[in-house]
Amino acid sequence: MTDESTTDMDNEDYLSRKVIVASDNGLHARPAGRLAQEAQTFEADISLVLDDQEADAKSILDILTLAAGPGNVLELRATGVDAEAALERLEELFANKLEG
Numbered sequence: 001m002t003d004e005s006t007t008d009m010d011n012e013d014y015l016s017r018k019v020i021v022a023s024d025n026g027l028h029a030r031p032a033g034r035l036a037q038e039a040q041t042f043e044a045d046i047s048l049v050l051d052d053q054e055a056d057a058k059s060i061l062d063i064l065t066l067a068a069g070p071g072n073v074l075e076l077r078a079t080g081v082d083a084e085a086a087l088e089r090l091e092e093l094f095a096n097k098l099e100g
Helices: 029-039 060-065 083-095
Strands: 005-009 012-020 045-050 053-056 073-079
Antiparallel strands (some): 012 073, 045 053
């Protein structure tokens, strides 16, 4: 599920994509760790948004505080030189249920 757009947030442009938590157990410790590990490979600032909560995608603890369950729709937001590549990779991870 892709919804790429450029928006103005605090006078800073960012790219965003919508993804669905497809794993049966939601975004628990193992997939959150996988997501944070992958996000850390990019220079971009990356965040996850669920309802009114925003979390740093490079922090497993931040990701876990979202308590995202199966079927939740998250917005991935990224700014920086490799923001688009980061979103593509993380979107791919979500499509594969954060398994690869």
